[in-house]
Amino acid sequence: MSSATMSITKHKGLLELTRVLLLQQTMASLLESLMQVVQSAGIAEAVTLVLFDNNSDRVSFYGIDPHHQPINYEDETLLATGPVHTLRNNPKTQVWRSDALNLRYPQLAALNLYPSFTDYCLVPLLATSGLLGGCEFTRQHPRPFSDDDQAGLHELCMLAAIAVEQIQLRENALFQQSLLRHERDDFRILVDITNAVLSKLDLDELTGEIAKTIHHFFHINAISIVLCDADKDSEQASVYATHYPQMHVAEREQSRMMLAGSLEREVMTSGEMLLTNLQPSKEDESEESTLFKLLWQDQTKTLCILPLRFGHKTLGVLKLAQCQPDNFNSANLRVLQQIAERIAIAVDNALAYQEIKSLKEKLQHENLYLTEQINSNNPDFSDIVGRSSSMSAVLKQVEIVAKSDCSVLILGETGTGKELIARAIHNLGDRRDQRMVKMNCAAMPAGLMESDLFGHEKGSFTGATAQRMGRFELADKGTLFLDEVGEISLELQPKLLRILQEREFERVGGNKLISVNVRMIAATNRDLQQMVADKEFRSDLFYRLNVFPIVIPPLRERPEDIPQLVKFLTYKIAKRMKRTIDSIPASTLRHLSQMPWPGNVRELENVIERAVLLTRGTVLDLQLPELNYPLTTLPVVEPLVRSGPAAHLSDDDERDRIIAVLKETNGVVAGPRGAAQRLGLKRTTLLSRMKKLGIATH
Incomplete structure (x- = not known):
């Protein structure tokens, strides 16, 4: 045993020294213990550790400052190229005088990690796992490290190496535990989030x-x-x-x-x-x-x-x-x-x-609209019956406009067959393989019309428990038929104009723009031009709808079509009721042709349906007394105003006509026998005209 080793063990027994060093749990406490030993033995004033990283060229430095605070530093260049670099290749003790060391490794002084010293000794730390690094000893008073000093420090570092290895193993175990704990926490977070979002x-x-x-x-x-x-x-x-x-x-x-x-x-x-x-x-x-x-x-x-x-x-x-x-x-x-x-x-x-739900909803709404159309007994294009010159002109217009994609405005009294014409335009056009979606604006409450047209988002209003697709979306790439378009409120008209101009809209309660490609066909029995003049309908929307107007003449203006219509309707209704009617009396056809038909084809169909129902044989029994008015006493009344290009009556002629009809109805304006019905006008329109022309109401 060297004198230096004897000096160390003299101040602290070997077993006690071993026990003290192996009890240390951190590099800082180990350094404190080593410093106490070497200072007590008078071998050195300061101790530092330089340890290798097995997975890289990194070198870790551990020291203690004058205030006994730990110093930790990691480096891959300056430290790694210092004396420890030689140690890695040749694990032997090195001794240096400060001048020679600073001259050979000037970067060490630049790090400012070491206290001032005169002599330096680097001893390898060898353990069962291999070379761990080195232990550095420095002296502040000029005195070279003798062979005995080096031998004693070598014996001390054998114990220190075991302590360093244990501390590293412990730190690695704590690090792995921390990783596992973090992984466990992260896994819990991922499980919670996965369960929450999926x-x-x-x-x-x-x-x-x-x-x-x-x-x-x-x-x-x-x-x-x-x-x-x-x-x-x-x-x-x-x-x-x-x-x-x-x-x-x-x-x-x-x-x-x-x-x-x-x-x-x-x-x-x-x-x-x-x-x-x-x-x-x-x-x-x-x-x-x-x-x-x-x-x-x-x-x-x-x-x-x-x-x-x-x-x-x-x-x-x-x-x-x-x-x-x-x-x-x-x-x-x-x-x-x-x-x-x-x-x-x-x-x-x-x-x-969301896509599946949207498609499902779309199918449900398509089924709903198809059911509506089936239940309303909507006929197809082949059900347009008429050989009169006026109807022939309408059908020519249909053929012309069907091949284009422009908006169409169908004008005519109630019951003239505006939807039949709309369906004919759709069926003859390029969109025939797509849907034609219908909406009756007069039958839709004003508060629900916007939602029905444009759809709504979930929660956009009370009762909106789910997102709903509107009719514009359902009609995408097809045709949207707006019947009674004159009933759309002034508040909703700008939104309708916008989609006609820009082909995009937002659902009620939503902010996402939805683009659609829809052909618009609108119909009305009202005088939209007069409504524009009365500020009841926007002029810009009227011009946008009125690109190609088609005027359907009322039935009373084409009496030559009535016999053909009667035969067609009788056959269709009898077939539906599983009846056999093979003849219609000529007198019946003549009388029906003489009637004014204020309800037009729809009224005629209702009369025929009642007659078929009441017929007991194979000859149509019209039972004339059941009609609401005599066949031969009511005059054929021309409509007061025709939609479209027909000329308006002068105010005087119009006033005379209204007064004459009011006399015939005993002053009754509304109802099936009222003046409005005979004149082919809505009650509110007739009252407005009467007020304008100074005709008193009773």
């Missing part, structure tokens, strides 16, 4: 649950889901944003944003996460979230944007903003990336569910 199929509920869960685990202030439109060429996206101005107090908003030139588009294109800071003075003025500006405008924010990709599809991004950047450490970012992968799966599921 069970949500409604996009609103899904985005809300995502924000709630991320805020709960990471305390992030602002969470947004930005989803691309289904149209690949669209540069617009929907934003579902949730902000937490206070802990657990959420404020939500939905908005739209343009993707061109945005950070969101950059992340979608690259498929890589983006982490950046937003300064209050440098915020993008086009920031899509008004709440984002309002709540966080004066604060520096750290922004994290993660791509939402599923398979080969880029669905959008998960956008997180935090005023405390510590939340975006490497561990959290790793978990957030895994969360984004699961969110992408949930979003894809929700979008698929």
